[in-house]
Amino acid sequence: MxxxxxxxxxxxxxxxxxxxxxxxxxxxxxxxxxxxxxxxxxxxxxxxxxxxxxxxxxxxxxxxxxxxxxxxxxxxxxxxxxxxxxxxxxxxxxxxxxxxxxxxxxxxxxxxxxxxxxxxxxxxxxxxxxxxxxxxxxxxxxxxxxxxxxxxKPAFCVALNNFNSLDDYQRSLSKNTRKQIKQSFNAYQGKFGELSLTLAHNTEQALAYLTELKELHQNYWQAKGKKGAFASAFFCQFHQKLIEDYFEQGLIQLIKVSSKAHTLGYLYNFIHNEEVLFYQSGFNYLADNKFRPGLVAHNLAIDWALNNGMSNYNFLASNAKYKKRLANKHDMxxxxxxxxxxxxxxxxxxxxxxx
Incomplete structure (x- = not known):
């Protein structure tokens, strides 16, 4: 009963x-x-x-x-x-x-x-x-x-358990996508020197990275006549507090991708149940379309995820074409x-x- x-x-x-x-x-x-x-x-x-x-x-x-x-x-x-x-x-x-x-x-x-x-x-x-x-x-x-x-709406993901290395992952992508990734890495490193991925190592640095990400993000979207996600005071307040309260627990990841001469941009991710959840980004876009900061930053972040026991890299809900091109599965x-x-x-x- x-x-x-x-x-x-x-x-x-x-x-x-x-x-x-x-x-x-x-x-x-x-x-x-x-x-x-x-x-x-x-x-x-x-x-x-x-x-x-x-x-x-x-x-x-x-x-x-x-x-x-x-x-x-x-x-x-x-x-x-x-x-x-x-x-x-x-x-x-x-x-x-x-x-x-x-x-x-x-x-x-x-x-x-x-x-x-x-x-x-x-x-x-x-x-x-x-x-x-x-x-x-x-x-x-x-x-x-x-x-x-x-x-x-699809949430495109990379199932990382299928791969042993970044090269292994990149070989699974289309020929055109591999070409664009290689071209972008070569363009950045030829102009600015070797690129590296740096993780914020404490709350203070994470908040500093978020501030720089926000500026790049807003500059890009406002130049297109859009308000940008960080135009909302509530949005900013929420993420400031989330990082202040929970960064030290290992739930949040702020990534800087740069060379000695140039900052390519930032990624803001969540880490949960051995999964990287890509939430926001801010990139320093250049005029030449050989420079594709999103492709480079996500490939370096996927490389980090592969080397740190993550099972999934999730781009979250979006119809963005680049996410579909980098993914090998999706949730609905x-x-x-x-x-x-x-x-x-x-x-x-x-x-x-x-x-």
């Missing part, structure tokens, strides 16, 4: 110790992604403005917590209808969600994550629609309880929108069909 289930919401700020205890209890059952790890969540909660409505939702079976997640709650008007929306581990506010959570999931003692989330969503009477960004684990295909929409990350079949849900569904 199935045990009685119930879903409860806690304030993650006022009930912080209880939230941490439940998270720790449930996260022991299965591996979590870096974006669902406590370092990510604790930094996020510490940086969120006080007026943001985020709940910590716990689904119980009997008296035992079985799953948990954070839920941003937002009342928004769309398609002429106002709905109460919940956002899994996000706020639903664009300026705050530019952090771009990936491999998004719930924390669960049960392997049936999708079923756990459905049960919790149905229990949350005030939430009419649930939005889940960039999830690999969760799947709501053929679920008829909701109106469902979805979009997908799906963004789901689940709408309850209420009267308002029916009306919105019909409006979408019409327009």
């Amino acid at each position: 199935k045990r009685n289930s119930a879903t409860k919401s806690l304030c993650p700020i006022h009930s912080s110790e209880r939230v941490f205890d439940i998270y720790q209890q449930l996260s022991k059952h299965q591996p979590v992604s870096f974006f669902n790890s406590w370092p990510w969540f604790s930094t996020w909660l510490a940086c969120l403005p006080d007026d943001i409505d985020v709940k910590f939702v716990v689904h119980y079976e009997g008296k035992e917590p079985m799953s948990c997640f954070f839920l941003g709650i937002n009342r928004q008007r769309q398609n002429k209808l106002t709905k109460q929306r919940g956002y899994l581990n996000c706020t639903g506010i664009e300026a705050l969600d530019e952090l771009t959570i990936e491999y998004n999931d719930i924390i669960s003692a049960s392997p049936k994550h999708s079923e756990q989330l459905i049960s919790a969503f149905l229990d949350l009477d005030d939430i009419e629609e649930l939005r889940i960004a960039h999830s690999q684990q969760l799947d709501f295909t053929n679920i008829d309880k909701f109106y469902i929409r979805k979009t997908t 990350l799906t963004t789901w929108v689940l709408s309850k079949k209420t009267l308002k849900g029916h009306v919105e569904h019909l409006l979408r069909k019409l327009y």
Whole structure:
């Protein structure tokens, strides 16, 4: 017989110790992604403005917590209808969600994550629609309880266990990609001297590298008429605190690629479960397209990963062509929108069909 289930919401700020205890209890059952790890969540909660409505939702079976997640709650008007929306581990506010959570999931003692989330969503009477960004684990295909929409995006990766060396990896790439990598290395070293990869070795140096990365990143994107990721004060605050609090635990990697005469650029990566997760970059672009800083920097970072026991080098969600060219596999990350079949849900569904 199935045990009685119930879903409860806690304030993650006022009930912080209880939230941490439940998270720790449930996260022991299965591996979590870096974006669902406590370092990510604790930094996020510490940086969120006080007026943001985020709940910590716990689904119980009997008296035992079985799953948990954070839920941003937002009342928004769309398609002429106002709905109460919940956002899994996000706020639903664009300026705050530019952090771009990936491999998004719930924390669960049960392997049936999708079923756990459905049960919790149905229990949350005030939430009419649930939005889940960039999830690999969760799947709501053929679920008829909701109106469902979805979009997908690849996360290109290099499975490093297939290779013994950087040369071995490069031989697996297309002839044209190998040519461009060789051409770029030769161009940089011919003009500036031998290139090297330097890791930030303490928090102070990591923050200095981040500052230099930010400047290069912003210069590039603003020259293209874009604002750049670091234009957001919240984005900057989050990553400053994440590095301050967790760099010394070995979870974060700041890489500088340079010669004695030239700084090619920087990579900002996360290290989690023997995987390198490439998150951001800042490059010193030159006019001649023989100089391809991304190809060079990522090849040196992949070389480091191969020599330091990493199993995967993950470029994260993107359709960028260079990531596809450097990868040998990909994950599919799906963004789901689940709408309850209420009267308002029916009306919105019909409006979408019409327009």
